[in-house]
Amino acid sequence: MKIDAAYYTGNGSFELRKVEDVAPGPGEVQVETAFCGICGTDLHVYLGHMEARIGDNRVIGHEMSGRVSAVGDGVEGYRIGDPVVVRPLAHCGHCPACKAGHIHVCHKLKFLGLDTDGAFQNRWTVPAHVLHKLPADMPLDQAALVEPMAVAVHDVRRAGVAVGEDVLVIGGGPIGMLVALVARHAGAQVTISEVNESRLKLARNMGFATANPRNENVAERIMAETGDKGADVVFEVSGTQPGVDLMTEVAATRGRICMVAIHAQKPQIDLFRFFWREIELIGARTYEIGDFDAAISLLSQGIGADRLITDIRPLAELPDAFKALTENPDSMKTLIRVTEEAV
Ligand SMILES: [Zn+2]
Numbered sequence: 001m002k003i004d005a006a007y008y009t010g011n012g013s014f015e016l017r018k019v020e021d022v023a024p025g026p027g028e029v030q031v032e033t034a035f036c037g038i039c040g041t042d043l044h045v046y047l048g049h050m051e052a053r054i055g056d057n058r059v060i061g062h063e064m065s066g067r068v069s070a071v072g073d074g075v076e077g078y079r080i081g082d083p084v085v086v087r088p089l090a091h092c093g094h095c096p097a098c099k100a101g102h103i104h105v106c107h108k109l110k111f112l113g114l115d116t117d118g119a120f121q122n123r124w125t126v127p128a129h130v131l132h133k134l135p136a137d138m139p140l141d142q143a144a145l146v147e148p149m150a151v152a153v154h155d156v157r158r159a160g161v162a163v164g165e166d167v168l169v170i171g172g173g174p175i176g177m178l179v180a181l182v183a184r185h186a187g188a189q190v191t192i193s194e195v196n197e198s199r200l201k202l203a204r205n206m207g208f209a210t211a212n213p214r215n216e217n218v219a220e221r222i223m224a225e226t227g228d229k230g231a232d233v234v235f236e237v238s239g240t241q242p243g244v245d246l247m248t249e250v251a252a253t254r255g256r257i258c259m260v261a262i263h264a265q266k267p268q269i270d271l272f273r274f275f276w277r278e279i280e281l282i283g284a285r286t287y288e289i290g291d292f293d294a295a296i297s298l299l300s301q302g303i304g305a306d307r308l309i310t311d312i313r314p315l316a317e318l319p320d321a322f323k324a325l326t327e328n329p330d331s332m333k334t335l336i337r338v339t340e341e342a343v
């Protein structure tokens with residue numbers, strides 16, 4: 001059958017095409033994509049920052065939800081109609097990271113929807129082992145938040161956030177907000193530092209303390225509020241030099257800093273502070289299998305993440321949706337309704 005697919009064709013342009021769907025081979029499952037969110041990485045693709053990796057003939061998209069539409073030979077446990085999400089990682093199985101059990105940071109990790117075709121198409125065929133089943137009553141638009149939520153779950157778990165700890169999240173975009181939600185669920189007092197006023201307003205509406213480094217000295221304020229202790233855990237989600245400056249200034253003695261942002265440039269880091277206060281720096285990348293299951297469970301408990309969805313557009317408007325996201329710094333998460341009749 002013919003399906004609709006949005007191809008990234010290079011230079012910030014997409015082409016909507018009718019193509020033949022791919023029947024699942026042995027060990028594979030075909031999923032009818034219901035919704036697929038636009039990720040920060042997808043925006044980097046659109047802005048032309050990843051042309052060498054993506055090429056000019058690629059269906060991107062990975063923050064998806066959908067239903068099983070065909071099952072390949074040898075696949076057990078899935079039936080047509082099952083609601084699912086995809087954990088979009090392909091590991092090699094042979095490298096030192098894989099052998100040590102860290103398949104999510106495989107040395108040859110391939111990301112489905114960047115290094116292979118992804119979910120901005122009506123039917124997406126993937127290996128069965130990357131699927132996670134959803135509760136029957138979970139709305140599929142909310143389920144499109146499982147993948148970014150799994151990122152946040154992984155970050156908070158890596159940082160070891162505990163009940164009663166003071167947490168500062170630097171950067172209030174979608175991932176920063178999700179990290180804040182998960183950290184609060186883990187029992188922490190969370191402050192979000194962000195420069196965009198409408199994002200700060202949303203954060204306050206979601207019940208978070210906020211700070212704008214353009215208007216105040218955030219480190220001084222956190223020190224004052226914590227009796228000069230500082231933040232037990234700091235998440236650097238801004239990817240900026242001022243964010244990196246703030247993270248070392250504000251971290252408590254023996255505090256943990258979790259590096260979530262992708263820093264394309266090498267920032268300047270106050271290493272003296274690491275020595276002086278015995279700070280730990282923790283890297284966190286992608287997610288493990290259990291993080292996906294935890295993300296599904298948190299979203300089905302109604303943790304409030306659905307408030308981050310600021311726009312839903314049909315697949316035909318995908319190019320406009322990308323354009324709108326880059327032009328409007330106030331927007332948070334845009335979902336593409338990939339298949340119209342999907343619920
Ligand atoms: Zn993503």
Ligand SMILES: [Zn+2]
Pocket residue numbers: 091092093094095096097098099106107108109
């Ligand atoms: Zn590997």
